[in-house]
Structures are given as C-alpha cells and as structure tokens.
Amino acid sequence: MDTAAIIMLLVGAIGLWGGLVLAIISYNRASRREPQD
Amino acid sequence: MSTVEPAVTRDQWGTKLGFLLAAIGSAIGLGNIWRYPYVVYENGGGAFLIPYFVALATAGLPILILEYSLGHRFRQGAPAVFHSINPRWEWLGWWQAAISFVICTYYVVILGWCLSFIYYSFGQQWGEDTGAFFIGEYLATSDGAAPTGFWNIGGIQLKVLIPMLVAWALIYYLMQRGVSKGIEMASRVLMPTLIVMLVLIVIRAVTLEGASEGLNVLLTPDFGALGDPGVWVAAYGQVFFSLSIAFSIMIAYSSYLPRKTDLSNSGLIVGLSNAGFEFLAAIGVFAALGFLAVQSDVAVGEVAQSGVVLAFIVFPQVISTLPGLNTVFGLLFFGSLFFAGITSMVSILECVVAAIREKFDLSRKVAVNWICGVAALLSILYVTRGGLFYLDTVDHFVNAYGLVVAGLLQVLLIVWVARTLDEQRAHLNATSYVQMGPWWTVSLKFITPVLLTFMIGWSIWEELKENYEGYPTSGLLFIGGGGVLLTLLVALTLSLNSRPPHDALVHAGKE
Numbered sequence: 418m419d420t421a422a423i424i425m426l427l428v429g430a431i432g433l434w435g436g437l438v439l440a441i442i443s444y445n446r447a448s449r450r451e452p453q454d
Numbered sequence: 455m456s457t458v459e460p461a462v463t464r465d466q467w468g469t470k471l472g473f474l475l476a477a478i479g480s481a482i483g484l485g486n487i488w489r490y491p492y493v494v495y496e497n498g499g500g501a502f503l504i505p506y507f508v509a510l511a512t513a514g515l516p517i518l519i520l521e522y523s524l525g526h527r528f529r530q531g532a533p534a535v536f537h538s539i540n541p542r543w544e545w546l547g548w549w550q551a552a553i554s555f556v557i558c559t560y561y562v563v564i565l566g567w568c569l570s571f572i573y574y575s576f577g578q579q580w581g582e583d584t585g586a587f588f589i590g591e592y593l594a595t596s597d598g599a600a601p602t603g604f605w606n607i608g609g610i611q612l613k614v615l616i617p618m619l620v621a622w623a624l625i626y627y628l629m630q631r632g633v634s635k636g637i638e639m640a641s642r643v644l645m646p647t648l649i650v651m652l653v654l655i656v657i658r659a660v661t662l663e664g665a666s667e668g669l670n671v672l673l674t675p676d677f678g679a680l681g682d683p684g685v686w687v688a689a690y691g692q693v694f695f696s697l698s699i700a701f702s703i704m705i706a707y708s709s710y711l712p713r714k715t716d717l718s719n720s721g722l723i724v725g726l727s728n729a730g731f732e733f734l735a736a737i738g739v740f741a742a743l744g745f746l747a748v749q750s751d752v753a754v755g756e757v758a759q760s761g762v763v764l765a766f767i768v769f770p771q772v773i774s775t776l777p778g779l780n781t782v783f784g785l786l787f788f789g790s791l792f793f794a795g796i797t798s799m800v801s802i803l804e805c806v807v808a809a810i811r812e813k814f815d816l817s818r819k820v821a822v823n824w825i826c827g828v829a830a831l832l833s834i835l836y837v838t839r840g841g842l843f844y845l846d847t848v849d850h851f852v853n854a855y856g857l858v859v860a861g862l863l864q865v866l867l868i869v870w871v872a873r874t875l876d877e878q879r880a881h882l883n884a885t886s887y888v889q890m891g892p893w894w895t896v897s898l899k900f901i902t903p904v905l906l907t908f909m910i911g912w913s914i915w916e917e918l919k920e921n922y923e924g925y926p927t928s929g930l931l932f933i934g935g936g937g938v939l940l941t942l943l944v945a946l947t948l949s950l951n952s953r954p955p956h957d958a959l960v961h962a963g964k965e
Contacts, residue, residue, distance in 0.1 A: 418666045422673035425500025429673075429733050432507060437726035444719040447887030448470075 465633045466710050472638035473715075474723060477707055479641040479797030481698050481728035482648070484564060484765075487791060490692060491736035492760030495672050497688045498679030505680065505689035510729060513905055514693035516897040517861065518704060519721035519890065520868065523878045525708030526717055526885070531808035532702035533949070535709075539872045546863055548945035550702035551809040553856040554802045556941055557701070558829045560845045561799050562625065563836040566618030567592075567766060568792040573617075575773065575784025584770040589842075596839045604929045608839025615837045621796070622830050628800050629807065629822045633710050637800050648793040649731070651786050656734055658783060659741035662776075668744020671754040672736060687912045690905050695853060696728055698801065700861030706805040718886035739764070742772045749775050762842075765791060803829075813948065843925060844933050850922055851934030854913040856941060862906040869899050 418426075467473040494502045528535040533547030570592065574580050580587040589595050594611050596603030628636040659665060679685050698704065708717065740754070746768070747754040759768050773784045803825065811821045836845045869875050875898060883889045922930055 419670050419674055421675055422500060422670045425503060425673040425675050426669070426737075428500070429503050432503070433726060433730040433733050437723065437730050440719060440722040440726055443887060444716060444723060447716050447719060450887070 466712060468634040468638055470715070470720075472634065472642055473707065473711060474720060475645045476637050476641040476797070476801065477704065477720070477724045478727045478731075479645050479648075479794075480703050480707065480801030481696065481724055481798075482645075482731050482794050483696075483698070483798035484561075484791060484795050485696055486728065486732035487735045487739070487794060488761050488765045490696065490732040491672065491739040492758060492764065493688055493692050494736055495740065495758055497682075497685040498676045499671070500673040501675035501677045501679055502685065502689065505686045506692065506729075509686075509689040509693040509905075510725065511893075512897045512901045513690055514697050514699070515721060515725045516894050517694075517699045517865065517902060518697050518725050519718055519882065519894070520865070520878060520898060521699065521702075521704035522708040522717045522721050523882045524868075525705035526711055526715065527878065527881045529709045531709065531805060531812050532705045533809050534812045535705055536867065539867065539874060543867050543871070545945045545949035546860065546867065547702060547705075547809065548948045549856075549942055550700060550860050550864075551806050552941035552944045553852050553860060553938075554701045554703070555806045555825070555829060556848065556852055556856075556937060558799065558802050558806070559832040560836050560848055561795065561802065562621050562829070562833055563614070563618050563841065563845060564762075565621040565625075565792060565795045565799060566614060566616075566837075568788050568795060569617040569620055570613065571766060571770070571788040572785060572792065574770075575781050575788060578770070578774045578780055578784065580770045580774070582774075584774075585767045587770075588766045593842055594839050595842050604840060604843050604926050606840055610834060611837050611839065611841075614841070615834070618833060618837055619830075621799075622826065622833075625796065625799055625803065626822065626826045628796075629803055629826065630819060632818055633804070637804060640800065641797055644793045644797055648790055648797075651790045651793070652731070652734060652738065655783070655786050655790065656738035656741070658779075658786075659738045659745070662741065662745035664744040664746075664748030665741035666744065667748060668740040668742070668754050669737065671744070671758070672740035683908075684912070687909055690909060691858075694858065694861065694906075694909075696732060697725060698798070700857045700864060701802060702805040702809070703801045706808040707801065709808070714885060716886050716888075717882050718888040718890060722888065743768070746772045746775060762846075813951070843929065846923060847925060847930060847934045848937050851930075851938050852941070854917075855910070855935075856938050858906055858909055858913070862903060862910065865898055865902050865906070869903070875899070 467476070494500075494506075497505075524535050528538050530538070531547065532550050533544050536547040537544040571580075592611075592613055594608070596606035596608055628640050630636065631639070660669075694700075708715075711717075740758075743757050744754055746757050750757065757768055757771075769787055770784075773780050773787065776783055803822075806825050807818065807821050810816060810825060811818065814821075816824075835841065838844075868878065875895060879890050879894065921927060922934070
C-alpha cells in the first residue's frame, strides 16, 4: 500500500475506533461512579 | 412534564447493553456496507475523512443526542413528543413516522433479495453473467431502458415474493414479541454475530491478491477535492442517512430507557460504532474489489460500484472468482447484509408502532398486525417487473426530500420555534457523564440548519439538471414526488384528529 493510503488508514482507525474505545471507557467509568437504573 | 412515576411502567429495555446493541443495530444498515465505501472513493478517497469527521461532530452526533434527549425526556413516540412541545407541530412526528413506514415497504424487499442470494451462494448459482442473472433472471426487470420500461409493471415475481414473505414473517415475529423480548433479544444475538462476520470478511479480503490496489484507490487522499462543495454535501449526507436521523427511531428507542441513563455517552457509542463499522466495511469491500480488478485485468475504478449493483452484481463476481471457500464467503457477505438490514428494519417499524399505539391507544398486537399487514401489501409493488425502478425512485425521493426536510424542521422547531434547546441540554447534562457544551448548541443552532438547507438546495439543483437515473418525468413526479406528498398528507390528516397522542403510561399495560 502507498504511504499516503496507510496514513489515512491510521487516521480513520485511530479517529473512529479510538474514539469508540474512549466513549466506552467513559461510559463504564460513569456507570461505576453513579450506578444507573 | 409530569415527574410522577407511574404505577405501571412503560415498556423498557431489559438492559443498557441491550439498548446500545439495538440502537447500534438500527444505525448499522445496508448503507454502511454498500453505500459508504463508494462515497469515500468518489469524494476524495482518504481526504474524505476530514469532512466526514467534521460532519459527524457538527451534525450527526449532535442531532442523534438531541433525539435521545427528546425521547427520554418526554417518554413517548415522535408525534406525542412534538405535540408536547407544541401541539401545532404534531404533524412533524407523524411525517417522520409516515416516511419510516414507506421505507419499511421497500426495505423488506431488499432483505428478501439477501435471503435469495444466501441460497444462491451455494454453488454460485448466479453463473457467469451476474448482471444478467440479477436484473434479467431474478428480478425479471421490465424490458427496455429505464424510460420505456418504467411503467411496464408486469407480473409479480415469485422468486422475489417468497423470500420477501419469509423476511416479513421473521420481522412480524420479532415485532410481536415487543421491545425487550423481540428487538433487544434479536440485537443481542445478531449484532455481535454481524461484527464477527464482517471481521472474517475483512481478513479474507485483505489477504487476497490485489487487495492493496483496492485500498490504495479507496484511501489515497485527494486533498484538492475538499474545495468541492459536493464533497462536503456527500459527507453530511452520508452521516445523516447512516445514523438513521429524522426517522424518529431514536426518539422511540430512548423513550424506553430508564430515567437514569447516560444519554450523551450512549449517543457517542452508537455514533462511533456506526462510523467505525462502515470504515471497516469499506476496507473489506475495496480490498475485495481490488482483487476482482486484478483478476479481471481492469482498473479498480471499473469495478467500483455502490448500492444494489455492488451487492448483487459485483460481489457475486468477487465470490465466484475467489480461489476457495466461495460459498462460505457468499454466506458471510449476504448474511451480513441481512443481519444489518433486519436490525434496522425492526427499528424503523418500531417508531411507527410506538406512534400509532400512543395515538389510538392500541395494544402492540393490534398495532403490529395493522402496520405489518398494510406495509406487506404495499411492498408487493416492488416485487413486480418494474419493482426495481419504483424502489429506486421512492428511496431517492423519501431520503432527499422526506428525511432531510423532516430533519431540518425538527431542528428548527426545537432551536428556533419552541426554543427548548436549553431545556434539552439541561436534561441531557442532568443524566449524562459527558456534558453537552457550547459546541452542541452552536452545531444545532447554526451549522446543522445551514448545512441541511444547503443539502436540500443541492438535491433540487441536481434534480433540475437531469432526471434521476434517466427515469421518465411522469414516474419521478408520480412515484417519487407523489410518495413524499402522500406521507405529508397522511401526517397532516393524523394530526388533525383532535385527540392528542395518548399518554404512554395508559397503554403500557396492554403489552
């Protein structure tokens, strides 16, 4: 694969999947702080 | 809004995870697999990620989270929510429900196609010429080019009707079982399965000869494309359609959530899961297209397609060309499409069911019987020889002029007419770990309305330049424009009924 394509692959992967992981961590942390219904 | 807790609780999700999976299942649909990859390829490749991220942050996630807050705060379907905000705007909720109903009538037909192609995957029964097989033999689409064949309705195709009825039977079963035992149960099984299937597809695709060619074409950035307004319209359109915004689905789904729920985080998880899924799907699709291009000794651009053509004409070619495990790959691909589609289909139906139940105080069984019954009858139009033309036309018009306009009006109502955005934000922040700040307000007040208005104007401009897909003007006006107009008339008629949408708590015991 071309270098530019690899860079954009990393941008997409980090941006989307990394963002998702952070959102899940944040959700779990919030659940532990204040148990929900 | 009453804060008194009801004696009989409203239908609720069994678990938070169940809700998240159902909401992700609703957002992830056919478009994630067959639309997004081509949109990226056509609009600057890897550079498209920039407008895509911007669109996600300034329109997709803000509107999604707004819809969560509306459903959760008022705990009702869309017509009742908009009635509670301003009784004169109840029709907007009905319009969204009516559009969702129309979408159900053709979405199920595509699920039927997926079932057929799961069967055809055994031994690759589509043969050498996959285009002739799908269009000519399977759909038996009317002879002649689109302008002349459009009105040749022809007979019903049993090959298409039977799998569609099988899909309807499964959908009816899930809808009758209700929110927690039907939709949630299905989502808990189907969503993890779908993700595993997609990962398997991607692993196989990227290990094929020529995969890197496809990925280069998909991801090599053309930053010059960012100066083209059409690329930005495509990014906002992709985010808008992909997240199932303005269907009123998320209003209905979040109305079934318990009081203490982290809404903002739920919205972020659903939005990013949807985006992450389609990015992964794009990698799998273009790796497979790169393989096909190398095998066929053509450029990747020549085999790159989207929508129905990609799924039912190009991918069967890919499957037939594979060096081994052809049937397994076929089952994975069409199974993925079916699973992605059915979890979206039940969510689209659920927002209609919630709206009808609240207005007419019906039990779930009666409401589902009526809605599925009428929708199944209407869906027969799409299994005729002209069905493909009608499906394509209705899909184009209800998306471009139904959903986008309804989404714009929804934002304008909350932000500028009823001016309840601050109340919605207070509701979100009272329940959520991630606080909605100025970016959320600015996005909904200014960016989203401007962009959605621009999208509508762009669509009209494109429409006036040339007839969509070369279809006859009479067909576009009657089937497309008429379809959108009919949804509007039905919405206005239902909202003229002086009886306000019933409080959700009263009929909760009729589950």
